[in-house]
Amino acid sequence: MEIILTKEMGFCNGVKMALKTLDKLIENKSEKIYSIGEIIHNPDVIKEYERKGVKVLKNIEELNEGIGVVRAHGLPLSIIEDARKKGKNIIDATCPFVRNISKIIEKEIKENSKIFLIGEKDHPEVVASTYDYKKYVEVIDYENFSSNNFKPKCKKCAVLAQTTLEESKFIKITACFIEKCSEIHIYNTICPAAKNRQKYAEEVAKKVDLMIILGGKKSSNTKRLFEVCKKFTKAIHIERINEINPDLLKGVKKAGITAGTSTPEWIIEEAINFLEKY
Amino acid sequence: MEIILTKEMGFCNGVKMALKTLDKLIENKSEKIYSIGEIIHNPDVIKEYERKGVKVLKNIEELNEGIGVVRAHGLPLSIIEDARKKGKNIIDATCPFVRNISKIIEKEIKENSKIFLIGEKDHPEVVASTYDYKKYVEVIDYENFSSNNFKPKCKKCAVLAQTTLEESKFIKITACFIEKCSEIHIYNTICPAAKNRQKYAEEVAKKVDLMIILGGKKSSNTKRLFEVCKKFTKAIHIERINEINPDLLKGVKKAGITAGTSTPEWIIEEAINFLEKY
Numbered sequence: 001m002e003i004i005l006t007k008e009m010g011f012c013n014g015v016k017m018a019l020k021t022l023d024k025l026i027e028n029k030s031e032k033i034y035s036i037g038e039i040i041h042n043p044d045v046i047k048e049y050e051r052k053g054v055k056v057l058k059n060i061e062e063l064n065e066g067i068g069v070v071r072a073h074g075l076p077l078s079i080i081e082d083a084r085k086k087g088k089n090i091i092d093a094t095c096p097f098v099r100n101i102s103k104i105i106e107k108e109i110k111e112n113s114k115i116f117l118i119g120e121k122d123h124p125e126v127v128a129s130t131y132d133y134k135k136y137v138e139v140i141d142y143e144n145f146s147s148n149n150f151k152p153k154c155k156k157c158a159v160l161a162q163t164t165l166e167e168s169k170f171i172k173i174t175a176c177f178i179e180k181c182s183e184i185h186i187y188n189t190i191c192p193a194a195k196n197r198q199k200y201a202e203e204v205a206k207k208v209d210l211m212i213i214l215g216g217k218k219s220s221n222t223k224r225l226f227e228v229c230k231k232f233t234k235a236i237h238i239e240r241i242n243e244i245n246p247d248l249l250k251g252v253k254k255a256g257i258t259a260g261t262s263t264p265e266w267i268i269e270e271a272i273n274f275l276e277k278y
Numbered sequence: 279m280e281i282i283l284t285k286e287m288g289f290c291n292g293v294k295m296a297l298k299t300l301d302k303l304i305e306n307k308s309e310k311i312y313s314i315g316e317i318i319h320n321p322d323v324i325k326e327y328e329r330k331g332v333k334v335l336k337n338i339e340e341l342n343e344g345i346g347v348v349r350a351h352g353l354p355l356s357i358i359e360d361a362r363k364k365g366k367n368i369i370d371a372t373c374p375f376v377r378n379i380s381k382i383i384e385k386e387i388k389e390n391s392k393i394f395l396i397g398e399k400d401h402p403e404v405v406a407s408t409y410d411y412k413k414y415v416e417v418i419d420y421e422n423f424s425s426n427n428f429k430p431k432c433k434k435c436a437v438l439a440q441t442t443l444e445e446s447k448f449i450k451i452t453a454c455f456i457e458k459c460s461e462i463h464i465y466n467t468i469c470p471a472a473k474n475r476q477k478y479a480e481e482v483a484k485k486v487d488l489m490i491i492l493g494g495k496k497s498s499n500t501k502r503l504f505e506v507c508k509k510f511t512k513a514i515h516i517e518r519i520n521e522i523n524p525d526l527l528k529g530v531k532k533a534g535i536t537a538g539t540s541t542p543e544w545i546i547e548e549a550i551n552f553l554e555k556y
Contacts, residue, residue, distance in 0.1 A: 155366045171456050178466055186462045 001278040002254045004208055006200040010268055012193035012261035014095030015040050018072040023094045025067060026052050031089070032066030037072045037124060039093070040262035041219035043239060063088050072262075074098040074128030094128060095189045097163045101129035104187050106158060109136050113185060114154035118142050118173050119162025125218055126162055142169050147176040156183040163191035164221040166198060166228065193261055194221045198228050204256035205232040211250065212275075213237045214267055215260025222260030229258070241271035249278055279556040280532045282380040286374030288546055290539035293318050296350035300369045303345060304330050309367070310314055310344030315402060317349045317371070318540035319497035321517060341366050346416035350540075352376040352406030363491055372406060375441045375469045379407035382438060382465050383490030387414050391463060392432035393538055396420050397440025397449050404440055420447050425454040434461040441469035442499035444476060444506065471539055476506050479536040483510040486534035488526065490553075491515045493538025503528045507536070517548035527556050 001069075011019075020038055025033050031052045038046050046056060057063055060075065060083045067089045070080060074094030084089055103116070108115050115137045119126045142165065150196055161170045167190055174234045177184045205211045211229040215222025216239060229235040233256075238244060255275055259268050285519070289297075296317055303311050311332045316324050320498045335341055336359045338353065343366045348358060350371030361368055386393050393415045397404045404509075420443065437455055439448045445468055455462045461470060483489045489507040494501025494517060507513040516522060527533075533553055537546050 092313060167457060171453045174456060175453070177453060178449050178464055179445060182466050184464045184466075186456055188456055188460050188462075 001249070001252055001275060003272060003275050004204050004254060004256045005272075006197065006204045006256065006258040008193070008196050008200050009257070009259040010261070010263050010265055012191065014072050014097060014191070014193075015261050017093070018069075019045075019145035021091060022049060022054060022069055022215055025069065025091070026047060026054070031254075034063055034066055034068045035071055036060050036063065036068045036075065036090075037071040037073065039069065041073075041216035041222075041260075042262040042264065042267075043216060044267060045262065045264055060088070060090070063090075067091060069093050071124075073124040076128055077102065078132045090194050095125075095163070095191075097189065098125050098129050101160055101163070102132065104158070104189065105130065105133045105137060107160040108185060109133065111156075111158075111185075113156050113158040114138070114152065115158045115160070116140050116152070116177075117160045118145075118170055119165055120220065123162065125164075125220070140173065142173060145173055147173075150176050150180070152177060152180055155181060156185075157181050158185040158187065160187045160189045162193045164224050165190055166224055167195055173184070174277065191221075191260035194224065197221070197225060197258065197261065201225050201256075201258040202228050202232065204258065205229040205235065208254040208256035210254075211235040211254045211256040211258070212241070212244070212271060213258055213260070214241070214271055215239065215263045219260045219262050222263070225258055225260060229256075240267060241274040249275075252278075279527070279530055279553060280483050281550060282532060282534045283550075284473070284475065284482045284534065284536040285375065286474050286478050286539050287402050287535070287537040288539070288543055290469065291470070292350050292375060292471075294555035296347075296371035296373070299369060300327060300332060300347055303347065303369070304332070307473050312341055312344055312346045313349055314341065314346045314353065314368075315349040315351065316496075317347065319351075319500075319538075320394035320540040320542065320545075321494060322545060323540065323542055330450070330485070338366070338368070341368075345369060347371050349402075351402040354406055355380065356410045362530050366409050372373075372515050373403075373441070375467065376403050377405050379438055379467050380410065382436070382467065383411045383415060386436040386463060387411065389434075389436075389463075390436050391436040392416070392430065392453075393436045393438070394430070395438045395440065396423075396448055397443055398498065401440065403442075403498070407470055409474060418451065420451060423451055428458070430455060430458055434463075436463040436465065438465045438467045438507050440498070441467060442472045442502050443468055444502055445473055469499075469539075472502065475499070475503060475539065476538065479503050479534075480506050480510065482534035482536065483507040483513065486511055486532040487530045488532075488535040488555075489513040489536070490519075490522070490549060491536055492519070492549055493517065493536070493541045497538045497540050503538060507534075518545060519552040527553075530556070
């Protein structure tokens with residue numbers, strides 16, 4: 001079987017930064033370390049950190065001792081500040097691209113724009129970037145968006161995207177704003193890493209009989225990679241290669257591999273080694 | 279033959295205002311009246327005003343006496359001001375939608391945006407709204423636009439449209455900006471009258487065997503109406519109904535009529551009366 005890897009895959013800079021923060025704290029071993037939420041959406045990585053003594057807390061309220069690290073998906077700044085005021089030791093490892101969305105929202109509030117974010121309402125990243133501004137921001141669920149029912153009722157608006165959104169969907173929805181509003185500030189806040197991974201995954205998916213997408217089941221950007229790939233070929237989203245049904249590999253001459261931004265290198269290598277035997 | 283008229287057609291407010299200005303001056307008869315450029319793009323209207331003593335000048339330099347009325351398509355404000363400084367008596371009948379484009383450009387210059395206007399480079403309207411800012415504005419010819427060769431090389435940009443541009447084309451081109459820039463201020467400067475006329479023309483075009491588009495050959499918005507209609511049915515762009523080849527009407531059960539924003543009521547009525555005999 002020929003294996004084709006996508007040009008870019010695996011950890012993005014935001015993930016690398018969050019894990020580096022955790023690694024440094026583990027190295028210093030000064031205090032007990034907690035991750036507030038799963039540091040990234042990958043169960044194997046979480047397990048590895050648990051082995052090293054990092055405990056995952058459901059939320060910031062559970063932190064009563066030691067150091068709490070805010071995961072890459074982030075938390076609203078107001079919640080972090082409240083906790084700090086209560087004397088909690090918090091290190092913020094929120095991805096800079098998520099924080100950037102809040103900065104843009106603040107700027108647009110000052111400009112009196114009506115603000116829309118296209119994404120998943122309850123995704124932790126969306127909550128982290130919009131919670132403090134919920135009076136001003138309407139989150140539009142891209143799955144259930146219908147241009148016919150859409151009446152923004154504003155002349156001036158700002159439109160942003162969840163960092164992992166598929167760009168073609170963002171463009172399709174922004175078109176409705178262009179039709180209905182006279183001034184629209186469009187911010188392409190899709191993370192370049194997520195965007196490139198989607199682009200390269202599409203390129204490979206077009207050439208292979210099967211596309212294997214490695215990444216956490218809860219990982220939003222991995223789900224997007226799967227959605228992109230399945231448009232072009234047979235595709236499967238798994239966390240580890242041993243989940244694959246061998247029947248699926250029958251007759252496959254070319255297999256493509258890509259991985260979400262929370263998937264570590266070793267999970268990718270494990271998959272390559274496994275497939276090379278076929 | 280059944281005749282279907284579009285819900286909106288003929289004179290827009292900008293044209294009405296320009297002609298009203300001219301009519302008032304004619305009524306007062308105090309001085310000789312000149313139109314700087316054809317007041318609107320309709321030869322029959324021009325002829326009628328010539329009969330009433332209004333002479334068309336090629337440009338503002340030719341004005342040496344009397345009152346010069348700037349046509350609806352407009353002239354750059356700097357050129358009007360220069361002429362006024364030289365003692366010329368100028369009345370500006372530029373369409374407010376054209377002037378609005380200049381205001382947006384001024385605002386975006388202050389915000390350090392790279393500015394793009396999608397339209398026809400040499401169209402008088404485009405010249406009127408961009409000439410004073412040519413250092414800052416790039417006019418993108420929508421006919422020859424290719425997304426592959428397009429590299430805006432800017433993070434922040436503003437995108438505007440010639441008032442008569444087809445909205446679907448505007449949306450298609452703005453999509454390339456969304457893909458390539460991180461912040462885009464999109465101004466849908468397409469004139470509501472032009473937009474509605476296109477929308478209603480499309481609706482009628484879908485129902486008829488022949489669509490007749492009445493308007494000046496030089497009229498940009500009439501050309502757009504023709505482009506929209508011919509996608510859906512047989513369509514013809516004429517200035518007057520007597521230009522029609524009777525062969526074209528053979529077998530036509532339903533004919534649609536629309537007219538550009540410079541087409542006077544009587545030309546539309548003339549067409550209806552003519553077609554009612556078939």
